[in-house]
Amino acid sequence: MDTPFATTDWQPTRPPEPEDVDLTDRLPTLITTLAAQTKTLYAHPYDPHSWLHRAKTLTELRYPELAVGDAHKALLLCRTLLSRLGEGEGRWELGHRMGFWMMRDEDCEGGGEVLEDGVGGVSGDEKAGEQERRITDLQSEAWRVEVGNLCKFPEAEEGRFSPRRYPWMRAEHRVRGDALLAVSNEEFAARTGRRGRRSALCEVRRHAFGKSGTDGRDSPDILGVFVTQDLPDGTFLMLDRSKTWGCIGPGPGGSVVNLRGGDGCANPLHPNMASDDAADDLRWVRGRAGVYAADIITLCRFLLCCKKDGVAHPLDHPLIARLTPLYRRQKVRLFSLEADFAIPVAWLQHLGIDVFADPNYDTWVLFEIKARENNNSWSDPLHHCVSPLFSLFNHSCEPNVTWNTGKDCVTLGIALQKDVKAGEQLFVFYDQYVEDQSLEKRRDRMWRWLEDDCRCSRCVREAAIEVARSSAVRDGGVGGSGSGGGDEKGSLDWDTAEKPVFPEDSW
Numbered sequence: 001m002d003t004p005f006a007t008t009d010w011q012p013t014r015p016p017e018p019e020d021v022d023l024t025d026r027l028p029t030l031i032t033t034l035a036a037q038t039k040t041l042y043a044h045p046y047d048p049h050s051w052l053h054r055a056k057t058l059t060e061l062r063y064p065e066l067a068v069g070d071a072h073k074a075l076l077l078c079r080t081l082l083s084r085l086g087e088g089e090g091r092w093e094l095g096h097r098m099g100f101w102m103m104r105d106e107d108c109e110g111g112g113e114v115l116e117d118g119v120g121g122v123s124g125d126e127k128a129g130e131q132e133r134r135i136t137d138l139q140s141e142a143w144r145v146e147v148g149n150l151c152k153f154p155e156a157e158e159g160r161f162s163p164r165r166y167p168w169m170r171a172e173h174r175v176r177g178d179a180l181l182a183v184s185n186e187e188f189a190a191r192t193g194r195r196g197r198r199s200a201l202c203e204v205r206r207h208a209f210g211k212s213g214t215d216g217r218d219s220p221d222i223l224g225v226f227v228t229q230d231l232p233d234g235t236f237l238m239l240d241r242s243k244t245w246g247c248i249g250p251g252p253g254g255s256v257v258n259l260r261g262g263d264g265c266a267n268p269l270h271p272n273m274a275s276d277d278a279a280d281d282l283r284w285v286r287g288r289a290g291v292y293a294a295d296i297i298t299l300c301r302f303l304l305c306c307k308k309d310g311v312a313h314p315l316d317h318p319l320i321a322r323l324t325p326l327y328r329r330q331k332v333r334l335f336s337l338e339a340d341f342a343i344p345v346a347w348l349q350h351l352g353i354d355v356f357a358d359p360n361y362d363t364w365v366l367f368e369i370k371a372r373e374n375n376n377s378w379s380d381p382l383h384h385c386v387s388p389l390f391s392l393f394n395h396s397c398e399p400n401v402t403w404n405t406g407k408d409c410v411t412l413g414i415a416l417q418k419d420v421k422a423g424e425q426l427f428v429f430y431d432q433y434v435e436d437q438s439l440e441k442r443r444d445r446m447w448r449w450l451e452d453d454c455r456c457s458r459c460v461r462e463a464a465i466e467v468a469r470s471s472a473v474r475d476g477g478v479g480g481s482g483s484g485g486g487d488e489k490g491s492l493d494w495d496t497a498e499k500p501v502f503p504e505d506s507w
């Protein structure tokens with residue numbers, strides 16, 4: 001975010017509104033301003049002005065979820081400043097940009113001592129009342145920016161957005177490197193290698209859907225799991241234990257839905273793990289997050305893993321780095337000030353991370369993790385998990401692999417349900433409930449996980465048949481004779497089939 005990006009990479013997350021002005025001319029300036037303000041934040045992380053200024057730029061650039069995060073940080077800093085105004089019986093005073101406190105000259109030998117972010121400066125001779133007015137003015141402004149980005153306010157502290165790839169994301173966080181694939185393949189070998197035999201039954205490969213990347217997608221980075229040898233139907237492939245899960249039930253009275261305010265799962269360990277420190281009790285998150293508990297616990301668990309494993313940037317953590325970083329044309333979603341910002345930030349502070357001074361934990365990083373988690377998670381009525389190896393399997397509406405949840409609810413058993421030949425890709429059904437539905441209904445449902453139409457063999461085949469049928473009808477032909485329908489089986493023209501219309505299609 002501290003380096004200007006190409007205007008062509010700009011993809012706002014806020015859905016368009018009728019009153020939106022054309023930003024083409026202003027875009028280069030806004031992008032430069034964003035980079036400059038981010039650098040200022042590195043230098044003055046406790047200065048509420050800096051956060052507020054960037055919140056305004058992010059509002060103009062139409063990133064409401066990030067603008068809310070910055071405005072809220074300005075508010076938190078203002079609150080802290082106000083609470084400390086009365087402290088020290090007037091011995092402390094605010095620096096001129098308010099990001100630091102200074103000891104009054106008469107109390108400090110040698111002059112003002114800079115206490116917080118190390119910024120020097122000459123304090124004015126402001127009275128406490130004047131200082132309080134300055135801070136409350138700033139606080140009101142930050143609050144206006146915050147609620148201006150929460151389109152559901154005042155009914156709810158929620159806004160609308162559509163997860164997109166943030167244009168400032170570094171290349172190594174966008175594309176998964178060979179080292180990461182090697183780590184995944186070691187895990188596959190460890191999980192699938194049979195006793196006394198070291199070779200893996202399957203492995204991760206690039207170009208999972210072929211080498212002709214479509215729609216500007218980076219096809220080498222589309223990963224999939226491939227079998228390394230001929231194997232018969234029923235072969236048990238592996239157990240994959242989730243390293244992170246959110247437990248969403250049962251609620252009070254045994255209900256399987258953890259309603260807002262519900263106590264959640266009856267398992268005293270969930271959502272903690274036996275290896276967790278008592279201090280890192282994620283039940284706190286579960287209690288506070290209400291209906292969002294599953295997603296937010298998963299996010300907080302990821303952050304805990306980063307802390308435990310000493311990883312400086314969360315997107316470098318192998319559990320997070322391997323998750324699909326693709327978010328094109330996703331449906332519009334709601335974000336919540338409490339669940340997506342306040343809880344993760346409080347959790348980070350609990351983990352000892354300075355959310356103001358550590359740019360690795362900027363708000364966009366939290367949303368990036370959440371988007372990846374959404375793209376790669378599986379759930380049953382009670383659990384919401386991200387399983388490291390399972391997350392690398394692609395979906396097919398005619399799968400050759402089946403998966404079942406273990407007794408502990410977080411371990412998956414993965415087995416073949418067809419004979420497969422060496423080199424074949426392994427596919428699972430992401431949502432078996434729609435197996436018997438039409439092409440349109442299946443694709444519609446699959447948008448929960450896929451950023452585009454399903455490209456599995458069954459959908460491709462059925463879409464081609466539909467194209468052939470509609471062109472036969474258009475040409476006035478009967479029963480497809482002379483339409484070449486048979487030739488289109490398996491054709492790559494399937495993508496011309498009529499698509500369901502989603503709100504973001506009008507972007």
Ligand SMILES: C[S@@+](CC[C@H](N)C(=O)[O-])C[C@H]1O[C@@H](n2cnc3c(N)ncnc32)[C@H](O)[C@@H]1O
Pocket residue numbers: 208221222223224322323324325326375376390391392393394395396449450451452453454455456
């Ligand atoms: C759980 S991940 C599977 C691994 C993923 N291909 C990767 O590169 O990490 C789910 C993502 O894979 C892609 N995908 C999986 N199955 C697909 C399908 N049938 N059609 C199109 N994309 C698919 C989508 O990008 C989806 O968001």
